[in-house]
Amino acid sequence: MTADRSIGILGLGTMGRSLALNFRDRGIAVVGGDPAESARRAAAAAGLAVLADPAALVAALARPRRILLVVPAGPPVDAALDLLLPLLAPGDVVIDGGNSHWRDSARRAARLEARGLAFVGLGISGGEEGARHGPALMAGASVEVWETIRPLLEPIAARAEDGEPCCARFGPAPAGHLVKTVHNGIEYAVMQALAEVVDLAGRGHGLDLSAIADLLEGWARGPCGGFLLETAIRVLRTVDPESGRPLLAFVRDRAEQKGTGGWTAIEALELGVAAPTLIEAVQARSLSAFPPRVELARTLPRPARAAPAGRPEDLEGALLATLLGAHAQGFALLAAARDERGWPEDPGRIARTWRAGCILRGALLEPIARAFARDPALPFLLLDEELLALLLSGLADLRTAVEDGARTGVPLPAMAASLAWLDALASARLPADLIQAMRDRFGAHGFERIDRPGRHHDLWLGT
Numbered sequence: 001m002t003a004d005r006s007i008g009i010l011g012l013g014t015m016g017r018s019l020a021l022n023f024r025d026r027g028i029a030v031v032g033g034d035p036a037e038s039a040r041r042a043a044a045a046a047g048l049a050v051l052a053d054p055a056a057l058v059a060a061l062a063r064p065r066r067i068l069l070v071v072p073a074g075p076p077v078d079a080a081l082d083l084l085l086p087l088l089a090p091g092d093v094v095i096d097g098g099n100s101h102w103r104d105s106a107r108r109a110a111r112l113e114a115r116g117l118a119f120v121g122l123g124i125s126g127g128e129e130g131a132r133h134g135p136a137l138m139a140g141a142s143v144e145v146w147e148t149i150r151p152l153l154e155p156i157a158a159r160a161e162d163g164e165p166c167c168a169r170f171g172p173a174p175a176g177h178l179v180k181t182v183h184n185g186i187e188y189a190v191m192q193a194l195a196e197v198v199d200l201a202g203r204g205h206g207l208d209l210s211a212i213a214d215l216l217e218g219w220a221r222g223p224c225g226g227f228l229l230e231t232a233i234r235v236l237r238t239v240d241p242e243s244g245r246p247l248l249a250f251v252r253d254r255a256e257q258k259g260t261g262g263w264t265a266i267e268a269l270e271l272g273v274a275a276p277t278l279i280e281a282v283q284a285r286s287l288s289a290f291p292p293r294v295e296l297a298r299t300l301p302r303p304a305r306a307a308p309a310g311r312p313e314d315l316e317g318a319l320l321a322t323l324l325g326a327h328a329q330g331f332a333l334l335a336a337a338r339d340e341r342g343w344p345e346d347p348g349r350i351a352r353t354w355r356a357g358c359i360l361r362g363a364l365l366e367p368i369a370r371a372f373a374r375d376p377a378l379p380f381l382l383l384d385e386e387l388l389a390l391l392l393s394g395l396a397d398l399r400t401a402v403e404d405g406a407r408t409g410v411p412l413p414a415m416a417a418s419l420a421w422l423d424a425l426a427s428a429r430l431p432a433d434l435i436q437a438m439r440d441r442f443g444a445h446g447f448e449r450i451d452r453p454g455r456h457h458d459l460w461l462g463t
């Protein structure tokens with residue numbers, strides 16, 4: 001093979017193979033490699049150029065070489081770098097397309113830069129289908145390196161309805177993975193909110209799965225519409241061929257997680273951003289997998305059967321308020337990271353990049369993108385009139401749904417957290433005054449007064 005391939009892909013699992021086919025279909029010369037023979041064979045059977053030896057793969061690339069890693073996040077990325085580094089020359093570019101932590105990407109970028117190599121952290125969203133036909137791509141790279149890889153990445157990316165490629169650079173190397181991580185944090189919240197709607201519609205309102213699918217179907221063209229709603233509908237409608245019953249009835253109710261939702265929660269806690277809906281979505285997965293739950297489900301009392309006050313169709317408003325709240329919290333987190341580190345840049349472009357190809361794609365991204373078009377420096381989504389009006393249109397329904405959850409004993413952690421968050425935002429005065437006073441009483445931490453400037457202290461003697 002002559003050294004004329006535009007990009008090499010290391011890691012030919014489902015995602016790597018799908019991305020390689022996507023490059024090939026766009027006329028971009030690609031060569032792939034993988035240590036596993038079965039992965040190489042599957043890729044070759046799909047018509048891809050495959051080389052077993054990493055040195056041969058590197059040698060097949062035009063200079064400067066660009067290599068996309070599609071390996072699991074964590075140690076496999078470092079192992080791939082260990083393998084590649086001795087084979088590369090200054091100016092070559094390694095792109096990590098996994099769900100890596102942004103701090104790892106910062107470390108890896110420094111490691112490569114010390115050798116004159118470039119590192120790109122690339123968040124890729126859209127699953128297998130997206131990888132094959134158009135994912136959303138969230139990049140972190142230097143401006144110079146970005147301009148050299150952009151002509152390779154833009155053609156394989158999804159396009160929004162207005163034709164803009166869902167592929168952008170959001171700052172230096174770690175920025176892309178932070179944007180992808182927060183995308184996933186919001187993804188967890190949307191999935192949890194959908195699960196809560198289905199649970200309340202089922203256990204609270206007494207609908208069966210097929211009636212719930214019909215209910216959700218009616219929302220598909222509204223503001224809650226999107227890939228995840230459609231996915232939920234498909235799941236609800238799928239029948240187990242053996243029993244003829246809904247397949248969902250046979251799925252163990254223990255949610256797994258690979259880390260990005262938790263990283264988003266940790267990021268919010270570290271940056272001091274209130275993101276309770278995103279955090280509750282992670283906690284709900286952990287609680288679902290908490291072993292004592294099974295035993296306690298037999299002993300803990302449940303509320304006496306009570307009829308919900310709301311109607312099933314009103315759950316759309318509750319879902320809308322929760323989804324918008326989750327997006328607002330995610331963008332607030334990105335804004336706080338930007339204040340702290342200078343990136344990720346361009347929140348409007350982040351919203352536009354999430355309009356197609358990615359798991360979050362859905363109707364809500366259009367008004368969010370419009371809000372940033374009106375004010376590119378919008379610090380918080382709910383300060384935009386259109387978005388606030390949209391959220392307010394579902395607020396009463398959210399309150400009713402949370403009341404119904406409490407009344408019927410259906411846990412709604414994401415929805416309840418969203419409602420409490422909104423009620424806090426709507427409160428001119430919060431009980432944080434008591435917290436400050438108690439801190440000052442036992443720790444002499446001081447407090448601010450609202451009637452005069454400066455820091456104050458009192459012994460709080462109670463007299």
Ligand code: 6PG
Pocket residue numbers: 099124125126127184187256257258259260261358359
């Ligand atoms: C995507 C997805 C994808 C995957 C995550 C979340 O954007 O294509 O976010 O990356 O769904 O790995 O996985 P977990 O739910 O296992 O954490």
